[in-house]
Amino acid sequence: MSDPTVRAAERLEPLVVETSEGAQGLQRREATPAGELSREVGSVLRVDGHAFDPSSIDYERRDDETMIINMGPSHPSTHGVLRIMLELDGEFVLRAKPVIGYLHTGMEKTGEELSYVQGATNVTRMDYLSPVTNELSYSLAVESLLGIEVPERATWIRMMMSELNRISSHLVWMATNGMDLGSTSMMIYGFRERELILAFFEKTAGLRLNLNYVRPGGVAADLPDGWEDDVTVICDTIDERTYEYDQLLTGQPIFRERMVGVAPITAEEALALSVTGPLLRSTGVPWDLRRTMPYLAYDQVDFDVIVGTYGDNFDRYAIRLNEMRESIRIIRQCIEMMPRGDYRSQDPKVTPPPRARIGESMEALIHHFKLFTEGFHVPQGEVYSAIESPRGEIGCYLVSDGGPKPYRIHVRAPSFVNLQAVPLLMRGGSMSDAITVISTVDPIMGEVDR
């Protein structure tokens, strides 16, 4: 980098060069500018109206008193390829800095090469634990540019699937969080219950993880025969099991020792850091896009927004556990209120003709061929559609130049933004608390790096 405004990498020791991320990583104190240093020690509100006092940071501390260590990118508790560099004083964290990008595959660039029909297969791979919400925010963006109406049944199917997905995502969170805290039983239970939901996904969409089920114009297929029974069994089983998790974890002394009061965050800090989702709600801010800015048919179902009080690890655990119960409530209402009708828009612009007609009509064949080779054209414009994913606000900013491919597709990934709270949450805690922080922030690296 020749530009003087960009901080250049200062390679200090030849020995660290092999693993060094240069200026992206955590530098020694004397090599770090004051603004960046204050961020790494987790001071958030001092830059916001309060005077930042550089003398409050101990520049004089010599490097042989503290130690910069590296956690990740392949560490069992970092949930993928998250690398966190920590400056430790004994066992206590003084500074922390997440270093990301190890899973960057250029999905936004790829999205510009794919047509709108193919786009859903791309975005579904971003947050691999909640593919439905990714596809949904993308599809809502495309639909609002196209100006097409989605049939009511498709809306309700989408809502039911995204709530099932929320449960499966929170189950994985419960499982991995249990694993991080040493409760291997919880790990097994979480993945066991998730399997129920994945089996239903497979029955409905044909795939277990990257569904590509929600598409512009509706959903890919109608619900399978007997879906009411399947979903009722899932609801009954998981509802009952959440009380077992309660018994296993909530009152358990070791679990409480590591969760209650650990890594608190205030509402002001969370808002300043643009944090959303369970992390924000744990501070007592009742912000859930399903309630506050309803999309789909969330204004027609009855559910509660779960909020915490202290913003600590335990609140974030309790919120996710109770959100699973609320999702079950929503799914039960979906079963009752599921309307009949089409599962995708009959607008010929986005939907191919039925299979039977392709065999007998040349025009239908051409139409089908055009739709899956060239794709449909989307009117010029730009739109930002935001919905509530299990991790917070997921938004899709889409710019169309009128062609069959998006001109620019940007995904506002909740994990990417929430990761900024990590230095604040880790500060002053011990190394073992740092593990619980990574766990309760719940970053999904596929979404962070995109």
Added chain:
Amino acid sequence: MIELPANAPAGVITADVLKSDIGCFPTREQYFGLVSALKADGFELCADVCGVDYLEYAERSLPEGVLPTRFEVVVNLLSMSRRQRVRIRVQAGTESPAVDSLFTLYPGSEAMEREAFDMFGIIFNGHPDLTRILMPEDWEGHPLRKDYGAGRVPVQFKEAPGPR
């Protein structure tokens, strides 16, 4: 048309965009003042910051009076108290795109601005740590630019020691 807060810089062009969103088109000079006025007016959360490269789509529709440049920075702010979003599209420049950093207003914009720098080479003046975030530190070029071809660059292994 919508009303901007009283202390916003004079002459900011606004336009209604899809649904309930509001679009503002400040110049680079008005940008920081507009965002700080909006923040004081109740937009607590900086939801999203991203860049767009309009190299191949320069004829996009913009309100009258906005001078289109190649790069645009798009900021989505959210007001929780009013349940409203506002979208700010600032023309960042063509040759050496640069805008002010929002870090002092919204510390949470840090990572998103770094991403926009990494992907587009847009400089955010006043950013505390403007380094690459997703690409390796010694990567050349900015991948999401339209003149950066996809799949044409051989894989760069960072500081690979060479064949042994």
